[in-house]
Amino acid sequence: MVRAGVLAVLARDPQVDVVTEAGDGREALVLARLHRPDVVLLDIQMPGMDGLTAAARLRQESAGVGVIMLTTFGQNEYITxxxxxxxxxxxxxxxxxxELLNGVRAVGAGGAYLSPRVAGRVVAGLRARRVAYPRRSLEGLTEREREVLAGLAAGxxxxxxAGGLHLVEGTVKAHVSAVFSKLGVRNRVEAAIAAYEAGLRPPRCA
Structure with a gap:
């Protein structure tokens, strides 16, 4: 029933095509390798392999695939x-x-997305702990990589x-990978936090 509801929501956007459905986490990995979708939706609890494990495996095996967790489990430890x-x-x-359509569009375009409710929990958690992630030095980044990082921070x-910096998208992807590697971050959210901590400003135009 939940999957049927998700399909009904996604069907509202003519630019979104559902290429396949998986019955469990292991099947999701196999189908992601086969179809190479832009975005994969996973739940926290899935038969065969839980969604968190599947997300980590997808990041290792299919770096170009965006992953969205869609779940009832919104505890901070699951989000983190x-x-x-x-x-x-x-x-x-x-x-x-x-929010589902907003998230699919954003992640499908190479961005990141937290629903307002989830973002509120993330912000509250960071404020409560006062420290989110260890402060990272940006000294190892080139000037262009700093500009790309600022764009990530702007969401x-x-x-x-690519449009804001007058680059081709493939070059931006390479810079994003370099930024992740040099900063030791795993995703765009952690990269954005590092940028904000360093006081980077977004590029003037997009």
């Missing part, structure tokens, strides 16, 4: 682990259905960063 394991988005099934997709 999902983002650390490489998820690009986190949504709750209780969110407004429009821009790879295409938007």
């Amino acid at each position: 682990r999902a983002l650390e394991d490489g998820a690009d988005g986190f949504l709750l099934k209780a969110d407004d259905p429009r 821009w997709s790879n295409a938007e960063i």
